[in-house]
């Protein structure tokens with residue numbers, strides 16, 4: 001029995017609370033990734049990199065002090081506004097931190113196997129910014145989908161929940177299934193229904209969840225996509241493409257969590 005297992009068993013509430021704090025910190029970084037990566041990928045001048053310039057107010061350039069940068073707490077204390085110029089700090093940054101804190105805290109409480117728990121956190125740390133970036137920019141950067149795919153294959157070299165063979169088949173089948181849909185749609189209608197980012201994301205989900213899970217992932221993504229289509233219809237401009245990435249991300253997360261609890265999907 002590892003020391004970590006002993007700590008978890010002795011102090012389950014403390015372990016969950018510490019995991020939630022870690023989740024809020026990770027969420028804070030994921031918010032930065034979701035804000036800055038599209039600019040970096042699209043070569044927007046002035047977008048800097050993920051670490052520099054340090055966190056600052058986009059309106060007045062005021063550089064946030066340490067106390068203005070505490071995940072969740074600072075946003076609440078400052079009422080979601082810049083301390084210096086009072087311009088609003090986007091609510092989504094607070095929501096990413098909150099979601100991440102809740103996810104880390106709850107899964108630390110519920111999922112018994114540590115290896116699976118840490119894999120799940122890594123999986124979520126990629127899917128969350130991917131979903132946000134695709135939702136806002138219709139973009140699934142290779143900088144996130146490719147490492148996610150390799151990480152999915154790698155964890156199955158030592159996590160025996162799934163044979164490595166199933167992960168490799170999952171990656172190939174995930175890519176090909178949407179690639180076929182794309183070409184069938186394009187050749188029959190002359191239009192593009194999906195992007196290459198979607199194929200790469202589904203390949204990554206296949207690597208993480210195994211080829212057997214692909215039909216369930218596609219079904220959940222399609223159904224949640226229909227719900228999202230109806231819900232977000234008032235917000236959408238005419239002719240704006242509908243991103244599929246956020247729904248794939250939700251479906252991948254749902255299936256991976258179900259598998260963590262031992263459900264065979």
Ligand SMILES: [Zn+2]
Nearest residue numbers: 057060082085
């Ligand atoms: Zn400001």
